[in-house]
Amino acid sequence: MTISSKIENKVKKLPIGTTFTYQTLAVKSDEYAATAKTLERLIKKGMLKRASTGVFYKPKQTVFGELKPKEEELLKNYLFENDKRIAYITGLSLYNRLGLTTQVPKVIKIASRDKRIFASIGNIKGKPVKSYIDVSDKNYYILEILDALKDFKQIPDMNKRSGVLLLANEMKKWNEKDKNLLVKFALKYPPRVRAILGAIIENFGVTNETKPLKESLNPLSQYEYKITEDILPNAKNWNII
Structure with missing residues (x-):
């Protein structure tokens, strides 16, 4: 089998919409030139697109046109x-x-x-x-939620009631290990994050592990989120105003 045929077969097996590089194709050093020519040919045929230098993808075709990854x-x-x-x-x-x-x-x-x-x-x-x-x-999706809580006040055109409910529902999907990591990681975030997380966890019954969050907060501090009690009935218990 020629290098060109081998590369084309590998490309055909790759999922549509995912990016790949020369390393993905396990190209040997003496095969780069032939591989580059093969990929250029597939690009001209419309089978491939170049995302950036050395990064390619197989475009997904829909009734609305071509979708990028x-x-x-x-x-x-x-x-x-x-x-x-x-x-x-x-x-x-x-x-x-x-x-x-x-x-x-x-x-x-x-x-x-x-x-x-x-x-x-x-x-x-x-x-x-x-x-x-x-x-x-194993943890980036937990950090995503904590980031959302950190920036909660600054997220533009967000309905706070919907935002709280959405984040609470996301946390409730996780297993106990992830929920414990959520609390553990929150201790590294600013106090306001620990306060609103504790209130959400407690109010929606996400987990019983709120004690570390409560103990980490200064009882004299207040955290301005402009979240009313109809959104979080226990907001005052966590000094959220």
């Missing part, structure tokens, strides 16, 4: 290092995906503990923010 997929090479997750998308882009806002940011925030990640893929631009916890595939 999701942001998470396009930024995959920035979010992972040696197949290990080191970052996640946060900020308005995340809150839009969660259904908390309809606004779409011009620049995507990429959170990582140890790396400052700048990204540029076509019209997509990414800038770094520092995560509160080391990021992994």
Whole structure:
């Protein structure tokens, strides 16, 4: 089998809408030239698209036209290092995906503990923010919810009642291990996050583990979220105003 045929067969087996690189295709050093020509041929045929230099994807065709991969997929090479997750998308882009806002940011925030990640893929631009916890595939979705609570006051055009309910319902889906990690990770976040998380957990019966959150808060401090008691009946118990 020729190198061209081998590469084309590998490409055909890849899922539509996912990005890939030369490394994904396990290309040997002496096969790069032939592989590059094969990929260029497939691009001209419309079977492939180039997301950025050295990053490709198989476009998904719908009745509404061609769909590009999701942001998470396009930024995959920035979010992972040696197949290990080191970052996640946060900020308005995340809150839009969660259904908390309809606004779409011009620049995507990429959170990582140890790396400052700048990204540029076509019209997509990414800038770094520092995560509160080391990021992994086993915890990034927990950090997403904590980030939403951290920025709750600043999320544009969000209905607070719907926002609280949406986040509470997301937490309730998790197993007890994840719920315990949620409380543990929250202790690394600002006090206001621990207060609103404690109130949501307690009010919606997410878990019984609210004691560490309560003990971590200054009983004389108040946390301004402008959340009324009809949204969180126990808001005053957590000094939320």
